[in-house]
Amino acid sequence: MEESGASLIRFRRQPFDAKTKVAPLQLQVLEPDFIDVTKNIRTQTGYIDRGIEYDMHGRRVAYWLHPHHPGEFAGFRFQVYQSERVPVEELVYLYNKLRPGQDRGMPLLAPEQMTRRPSSGR
Helix, strand or coil, X not given: CCXXXXXXXXXXXXXXXXXXXXXXXXXEEECHHHECCCCCEECCCEEEECCEEXXXXXXXXXXXXXXXXXXXXXXXXXXXXXXXXXXXXXXXXXXXXXXXXXXXXXXXXXXXXXXXXCXXXX
């Protein structure tokens, strides 16, 4: 959260397998870069703003996530990803909310970097 300003935790549910003893619930931690910020459209029931889907009352209902990190491998950089809709119940978006209406996190040092003046080199 300090570097990106936020973190995503996705709940991955699956049937319990007694042979492999795989847990029926796994938690996947993701960077906020997985949110498809290019997705901006009106929907039948609301709108999508930079990858976060809202209903007509402005409540979050889903996130649109890339299947891979957009900068993960050089070979993937030139591929077009089809983002997938993940209902809000399957995801926790952690960030430090500093003001009403804020829907995204901000890196811890971002305010400092924005107010810092370039040094003169002297």
